[in-house]
Amino acid sequence: MTTIANNTVTNTAASSATATGSSATSASEQSDRFLKLLVAQMQNQDPLNPLDNAQVTSQMAQISTVNGLEKVNTTIGGLGSQFTQLQAMQGAALVGHDVAIEGNALRETAGKGDGGYELSSKADKVKIEISTADGTVVKTINETSLDAGRHTFNWDVPSSLQGTGLTYKVTATAGDKTVQSMTLQHERISAVSTFGNQLAVELGNGNRIAYDAIWAFL
Template sequence: MAVSSVSNTAASDWAAQASSTAGASDRFLKLLVAQMKNQDPLNPMDNAQVTSQMAQIQTVSGIEKLNGTVAGLTSQFAQMQALQGASLVGRDVIVPGNQLDIREGVGQGGFELSSAADAVKVEILSPSGQVVHTMQLGAQSAGMHSFDWDAGTATNDSGLRFRVTSTLGGSTTSATALMRDTVDAVTTSGTGFSLELARSGSVGYADVKAFN
């Protein structure tokens, strides 16, 4: 009397770990046939066991097909993003940074508060880090804000920067400096793309806070 030489558990474990759809299907069928040929007549395989094992191999196949579909959609999405990004060349964007943008004698900058603040201070800094002007903006809500500063005869070549400090109840809160920059080019890499900015260099598309 022949006794099963291939265990149900071994076949199930193998099916769950298969990495190749074609190879997995072939090996699964061979194991299943071997089990049925060598099963104990007094203790035959249960139909539920066979169905369960077949469902496992179908699951492996389905997951691999789904992964392939998702990979294809990801690639197409990246291409669409790149095409959309090309239309940004020459446009202004708002990104994290503390370089003051000066146009027609007006210096502009911005900041983002993670929570409301009862006091916000903006300091204009020289290239060496010296404070050349201070603005008290008072209470501000959470979110993005901008400010203007009379820059006089200064230009972007002056290298002026700014620093933002916010407090709530005497405790310092989180404030992120934001600057305006111009998109010079778009570069693609992997599944995403980056913007080449005139002053900030390469910046990820996801880091852009706003478009002007």
Template sequence: MASTDPINGSSAAALAGLSGTSAAKKDDGTDRFLKLLVTQMRNQDPLNPMDNAQVTSQLAQINTVTGIERLNESIKSMSGQMFQSQALQGASLIGRDVLLEGNRLVVVEGKATAGFELASAADEVKVEILSPAGRVIDTVDLGAQNAGRNGFEWAVPAGASTDGLTFRVVAKSGAAELTATPLMTDRVNAVSTGGDSLKLELARNGTTPYGLIKAIS
């Protein structure tokens, strides 16, 4: 009689049992569906039996459900990988300047740099520098500008206060006023990955979704 290894035999049996359990869980939904289909066929009205088209339709449904489940699992896996990659990229942004929608002016060494987006080309563009009270304290004439993203620089007059300054863009094409979206700069202090999205902790705008960032410098 051939001898058997009780240890290896037990391990193999355990692994086989685990494999069978995993497969059973995976195919549980399919098994239930097929059992219902068989029961339905056994108890069908003999005078009005299911035809081939009905059976084919039932089987097509289970194939569709199984395919959707596998697709959802693949998408979930891909989303997780993309999020991890995005989180790693976000960590490299700490300490860097970013561009996002907003009209605050940040003055560094006597100069402020910001930008704006134009829906269409403009014949005339000017940027109004506003005090905290909303009063125009200076104007930057930029002339004609192309559609899309544009930038400007403002030199602070000697002795002028730089606290709480904002700006407003006035763009025209002929007599028509154009839509201009102000863009401001901010600095990334930290990155957070709570929930299922990446967020940046900005110096002036606080917690900001990564998707709102227009540009990185």
């Protein structure tokens, strides 16, 4: 009589049960392989050294767990895709809204320039320097006594500077100490789309950013 050693099937089954990350073998194929080996082992077992029932039960439980996890992962993947589509449908209501995102480009609308910034703490003085593409400062706006948080500013852009790609820099101080600040450029949402499993918004300047890159709605 041909005898198949118990530890051979044990190691094979354990390997099949733990190889969930293998792209070459699916959980279903692992289960079929295990059952075939188990049947072969039962048919050829040594009467003086029979299979351990507890061991077989444990192996079958492992295979069942692997199959269950594979189904759960498939289900979760499907739900994630549906959730992204639902977000995109709801996000359509954002089209036409103005948002603040991290950046320092001065937005121009009909000769009016606007932008924003965030202060980490209260500032006595805030200086906003608006510059051309070559770094030349063309306007300085001074503001005083501002609380921590988000702030905005406006400027009538001269016709000679309109459409030239102006940027701005913010410097804030409290006494003789520098206050941390972050520039927040203003943009308008022109469309909503998805990439991968993430919701994205398309801006009036032609850029597309992830939804979570929006700092604030204006």
